[in-house]
Amino acid sequence: MIQAADYKQQLETAAAFIREHNEFLVVAHIQPDGDAAGSTYGMGLLLKQLGKSFTMINEGPMPAKFDFLTGSADVVDFSAAAPSRLFGQAIVVDCSDFSRIGQVQSLLTADAQVLNLDHHATNDGFGTLQLVKPDAAAAVQIIYDLAMELGIEPTLEFGTCIYNGLLTDTGGFRYSNTTPQVMQLAASLLALGVNGAEIAERVLERLSYPQMALLQSALPTLAYAHDRRVAWLSVSLADLTATGASGEDLDGLVNYARNVEGVEVGMLFKEKAPGVIKISLRSAGLVDVAQLALSLGGGGHVRAAGCTLSGTLEEAAAKMVEEVGKLLP
Numbered sequence: 001m002i003q004a005a006d007y008k009q010q011l012e013t014a015a016a017f018i019r020e021h022n023e024f025l026v027v028a029h030i031q032p033d034g035d036a037a038g039s040t041y042g043m044g045l046l047l048k049q050l051g052k053s054f055t056m057i058n059e060g061p062m063p064a065k066f067d068f069l070t071g072s073a074d075v076v077d078f079s080a081a082a083p084s085r086l087f088g089q090a091i092v093v094d095c096s097d098f099s100r101i102g103q104v105q106s107l108l109t110a111d112a113q114v115l116n117l118d119h120h121a122t123n124d125g126f127g128t129l130q131l132v133k134p135d136a137a138a139a140v141q142i143i144y145d146l147a148m149e150l151g152i153e154p155t156l157e158f159g160t161c162i163y164n165g166l167l168t169d170t171g172g173f174r175y176s177n178t179t180p181q182v183m184q185l186a187a188s189l190l191a192l193g194v195n196g197a198e199i200a201e202r203v204l205e206r207l208s209y210p211q212m213a214l215l216q217s218a219l220p221t222l223a224y225a226h227d228r229r230v231a232w233l234s235v236s237l238a239d240l241t242a243t244g245a246s247g248e249d250l251d252g253l254v255n256y257a258r259n260v261e262g263v264e265v266g267m268l269f270k271e272k273a274p275g276v277i278k279i280s281l282r283s284a285g286l287v288d289v290a291q292l293a294l295s296l297g298g299g300g301h302v303r304a305a306g307c308t309l310s311g312t313l314e315e316a317a318a319k320m321v322e323e324v325g326k327l328l329p
Helices: 004-020 034-049 098-107 139-149 156-169 180-192 196-205 209-221 237-243 289-295 313-327
Strands: 023-028 053-058 087-093 108-118 129-132 223-225 230-235 265-273 276-283 304-310
Touching: 004 108, 004 129, 004 139, 023 034, 023 098, 034 053, 034 087, 034 139, 034 156, 053 098, 087 098, 098 108, 108 139, 139 156, 139 180, 156 180, 156 196, 180 196, 209 230, 209 237, 223 313, 230 313, 237 265, 265 313, 276 289, 276 313, 289 304, 289 313, 304 313
Parallel strands: 023 053, 023 087, 087 108, 108 129, 230 265
Antiparallel strands: 223 230, 265 276, 276 304
């Protein structure tokens, strides 16, 4: 894990990189969550305050439930309208490895300078320079530190982006990554005027009709193994089509498996394409799902990670049940 002194040095180096250049590409991982969205928009606001030029982009559309964040309307959807130019400087946020930005990689010059800003313990150290703090609760926490290093006075819009990332990546300040430092930062953002209750209602409480329909179709697939210490749900392409649900409607679904009493590892299997299964993993704490995901080409955190396998939903479930079983104490 990166030590405090190293992190301070990384902050200084990252700040110098931003001061030195005037144009940046800002990108987060594919299928962005609340931290990725907050980090993208927060970084955009940071660069705007410094008078820098920047392009925010993602491989696909940003989740609609984060449209209330300032900057959401300015993010380019690569899948719909890819820029025709290349970029020599990029800031990659909330990605454990470079491949997580997807096809956006094609927009970088061969000698592009890349700032890797992340908080995943499985981060592989990609990029020209790194600003990685594995014990940070969210990437937005690091962006806030970077703003302080740059001498930027946080605005309400910036604070709202930071709060959104903190709230979602801590599960509403319920997960073990909710440290005193996280609560102190959250308190300072509330004092700035951030409406925490409204954000929580928008991103944690409210369910869309497709999301509820998807939940109704997924719950009957709930299955158990290893004396009910492992549980999982499955979502097929047919389920997504029938419910009209999108990728963002899957958010939080894995918790219905993980939250069953006695379950140590909960999993969600989503058929992304024929023969391609995306897997979300959640741990109660006894199993390091980050290392399991990493061994299968994915990554994440000790208690929340993901990976992708080839095969059918049934084959992927059988494989993961076997692998998780080997790690149960």
